[in-house]
Amino acid sequence: MPNPLDVLPVADGIGLPWDVAVDDAVAAIAAAREHCGESFVVNSGGEQYLFTFSPTGVESFYALVEEAASKGVADFLMLRRKLPEEVFAGRRLLPNSLFRRDDVTSYLANLDRALDATEIELGESGTVDLFALTRRLGHRMGLASWAGPGCADGEAFERLVRAFDVLDGSDAFVHPDAMAAVAASGMRAERAALDEVAEVIEASLQQHDSTPENGDQLFSRIVSAWAMESPDVRSRGVAMDVALIHIASMSNLMAALGWALVDLIAHPDQLRLVAGGDRELASSCALESTRLAQRSIMARAVLEPVTFDTGAGVVDVPKGWTIATLLPLLNTSAAAGLEEWNPSRWHRHRLADAHALPSPMLVTAFGHGRHSCPAQPFSLAAMAMAMTRLVGRYDMRPEWTGHPRPVPAQIGGVARAADPCPLGYTVR
Numbered sequence: 418m419p420n421p422l423d424v425l426p427v428a429d430g431i432g433l434p435w436d437v438a439v440d441d442a443v444a445a446i447a448a449a450r451e452h453c454g455e456s457f458v459v460n461s462g463g464e465q466y467l468f469t470f471s472p473t474g475v476e477s478f479y480a481l482v483e484e485a486a487s488k489g490v491a492d493f494l495m496l497r498r499k500l501p502e503e504v505f506a507g508r509r510l511l512p513n514s515l516f517r518r519d520d521v522t523s524y525l526a527n528l529d530r531a532l533d534a535t536e537i538e539l540g541e542s543g544t545v546d547l548f549a550l551t552r553r554l555g556h557r558m559g560l561a562s563w564a565g566p567g568c569a570d571g572e573a574f575e576r577l578v579r580a581f582d583v584l585d586g587s588d589a590f591v592h593p594d595a596m597a598a599v600a601a602s603g604m605r606a607e608r609a610a611l612d613e614v615a616e617v618i619e620a621s622l623q624q625h626d627s628t629p630e631n632g633d634q635l636f637s638r639i640v641s642a643w644a645m646e647s648p649d650v651r652s653r654g655v656a657m658d659v660a661l662i663h664i665a666s667m668s669n670l671m672a673a674l675g676w677a678l679v680d681l682i683a684h685p686d687q688l689r690l691v692a693g694g695d696r697e698l699a700s701s702c703a704l705e706s707t708r709l710a711q712r713s714i715m716a717r718a719v720l721e722p723v724t725f726d727t728g729a730g731v732v733d734v735p736k737g738w739t740i741a742t743l744l745p746l747l748n749t750s751a752a753a754g755l756e757e758w759n760p761s762r763w764h765r766h767r768l769a770d771a772h773a774l775p776s777p778m779l780v781t782a783f784g785h786g787r788h789s790c791p792a793q794p795f796s797l798a799a800m801a802m803a804m805t806r807l808v809g810r811y812d813m814r815p816e817w818t819g820h821p822r823p824v825p826a827q828i829g830g831v832a833r834a835a836d837p838c839p840l841g842y843t844v845r
């Protein structure tokens with residue numbers, strides 16, 4: 418089979434935002450696609466990327482096996498630009514072990530309590546930044562779910578919020594242009610934030626040890642995984658497991674909730690029904706807003722040569738390359754009408770008219786195939802719960818001047834808002 422360079426066009430003069438300054442990373446790849454067609458090569462920072470957007474190319478992408486073309490390695494290569502090695506090395510409980518059935522029930526109970534705390538903080542009326550509100554809510558729910566006793570309240574909570582805002586791994590793809598400065602500093606701020614997390618979790622661990630039956634299920638599982646270690650190794654190991662889980666979990670969910678609220682507030686008919694408690698509609702709205710807010714680069718790092726059908730021909734992709742596609746260039750354009758917000762296009766978690774697409778894999782909010790998101794049911798249930806509670810309790814008035822827009826340099830994850838999004842609210 419030919420090498421991709423022998424048969425595919427190379428997009429001249431574009432680089433990816435973590436290598437060169439790019440104003441709008443998604444627009445740059447869109448322009449390359451316009452020029453080169455549905456599959457092409459990008460050379461960036463000395464690395465080769467095969468981008469594909471054809472129906473066959475995208476289906477081949479989702480069929481890649483982890484051993485040959487790895488999502489885990491591609492994610493790691495991206496996240497290590499922002500996070501110290503220590504966060505990844507030697508982890509015992511990983512983010513993909515978070516979704517046993519009982520776990521989800523306990524996370525949703527924690528979300529309910531986090532919403533109680535949010536209502537107390539908001540009071541009767543005021544103005545709040547919408548994405549700051551959803552982010553704080555996510556911290557509180559997540560830390561109550563896996564960081565051990567005392568971590569979702571008071572000073573311990575505030576310290577962890579500050580530390581995790583520094584550690585936000587999604588910066589690697591939301592602000593890829595800022596990664597050179599992170600590297601130049603030797604990740605000083607990130608290392609200090611990890612020490613802060615370790616200190617707070619150590620206090621929580623002491624509390625857990627004195628009352629081990631306190632029912633923090635996931636935290637107890639993490640603690641058990643480190644039971645045989647010396648006190649220092651145990652304490653640091655538990656803290657780093659909590660850190661990676663929290664960093665992985667907070668990156669998309671609460672940004673998606675922010676966009677779901679932005680869209681819902683702009684659609685009074687659906688807003689009225691969701692405010693009346695219609696969770697099923699809220700879940701479809703959340704899915705639809707997440708589809709539209711997707712900025713994900715889906716990437717696989719090639720670990721051994723793979724045969725790959727781009728739709729225009731079959732190539733042998735060499736080891737060391739990355740194969741990628743970009744959801745924002747598919748989700749809103751794979752068929753007519755996809756640029757509009759329309760929650761009724763979803764039947765539970767599937768597109769009602771997927772057969773109208775050249776391939777059902779061209780549109781997604783949570784991915785397809787073996788790597789699709791294990792947190793999808795939980796994330797949609799959590800967003801639906803938060804939406805019904807918040808719009809049920811408050812009349813919300815957007816106070817933003819222009820419609821919220823994504824950070825232009827972002828490539829990866831769910832869009833983060835480029836500008837402040839002030840939201841006025843009054844108890845109904």
Ligand code: HEM
Pocket residue numbers: 488512513515662665666667669670671673707713715716782783784785787788789790791792793796831
């Ligand atoms: C609205 C919120 C979320 C969205 C839109 C989302 C989206 C996605 C997508 C598109 C993928 C597939 C990526 C690929 O194929 O390259 C994925 C995978 C994954 N997600 Fe999510 N996600 C969300 C929330 C979460 C949460 C809360 C967690 C909790 C830790 C999570 C954990 C994971 C994991 C572990 C994978 C990798 C699965 C694997 O490789 O087998 N996600 N997610």
